[in-house]
Amino acid sequence: AQSVTQPDIHITVSEGASLELRCNYSYGATPYLFWYVQSPGQGLQLLLKYFSGDTLVQGIKGFEAEFKRSQSSFNLRKPSVHWSDAAEYFCAVGARNTDKLIFGTGTRLQVFP
Amino acid sequence: GAGVSQSPRYKVTKRGQDVALRCDPISGHVSLYWYRQALGQGPEFLTYFNYEAQQDKSGLPNDRFSAERPEGSISTLTIQRTEQRDSAMYRCASSPRATDLGQYFGPGTRLTVT
Numbered sequence: 001a002q003s004v005t006q007p008d009i010h011i012t013v014s015e016g017a018s019l020e021l022r023c024n025y026s027y028g029a030t031p032y033l034f035w036y037v038q039s040p041g042q043g044l045q046l047l048l049k050y051f052s053g054d055t056l057v058q059g060i061k062g063f064e065a066e067f068k069r070s071q072s073s074f075n076l077r078k079p080s081v082h083w084s085d086a087a088e089y090f091c092a093v094g095a096r097n098t099d100k101l102i103f104g105t106g107t108r109l110q111v112f113p
Numbered sequence: 114g115a116g117v118s119q120s121p122r123y124k125v126t127k128r129g130q131d132v133a134l135r136c137d138p139i140s141g142h143v144s145l146y147w148y149r150q151a152l153g154q155g156p157e158f159l160t161y162f163n164y165e166a167q168q169d170k171s172g173l174p175n176d177r178f179s180a181e182r183p184e185g186s187i188s189t190l191t192i193q194r195t196e197q198r199d200s201a202m203y204r205c206a207s208s209p210r211a212t213d214l215g216q217y218f219g220p221g222t223r224l225t226v227t
């Protein structure tokens with residue numbers, strides 16, 4: 001069965017510092033992989049997605065993620081965090097033969113000035 | 114263009130009442146999904162439609178939950194005889210064709226059963 005693990009429940013960084021949010025998935029084949037961001041009172045916004053090809057994908061708001069098959073990981077990165085990046089981040093996996101997404105439990109990012 | 118809209122945004126109901134939650138997807142999107150999100154958790158799949166056909170309802174918790182999309186556009190998720198454990202954020206998403214193009218989420222309906 002598919003599953004997603006986000007090991008870090010809460011991360012705190014200083015504004016301007018680099019960021020890496022971890023995501024590990026369990027799936028027997030190459031999955032679809034997604035990162036979403038949820039700001040307080042807002043819906044889920046799609047940051048980026050991976051289907052195939054280049055394992056480093058670029059998203060909106062300066063985020064990128066790298067698919068590493070050997071580690072079953074799809075970590076989200078940003079070189080310099082802004083205060084407006086404070087939010088909850090969800091990693092999700094989709095199987096290629098279904099249309100449902102399996103989400104992780106999320107990582108809450110706090111940014112200090 | 115307009116995104117996915119959901120109504121109502123907030124719903125408080127008494128235990129035992131029926132509720133209907135509405136989702137209006139992005140115009141032209143073929144696929145529509147319902148998820149439920151408990152506090153501190155990620156969204157959990159409930160069901161989805163391609164056009165008007167319900168493709169997968171494996172995530173619906175029990176037979177009190179049902180969903181329809183009769184004309185292939187707006188969808189309604191109905192919960193009969195609500196229970197306190199049904200309290201959650203209910204999220205709708207739509208996609209142009211299938212998951213490989215990404216799912217776009219609405220703001221959600223916060224349901225509270227008292």
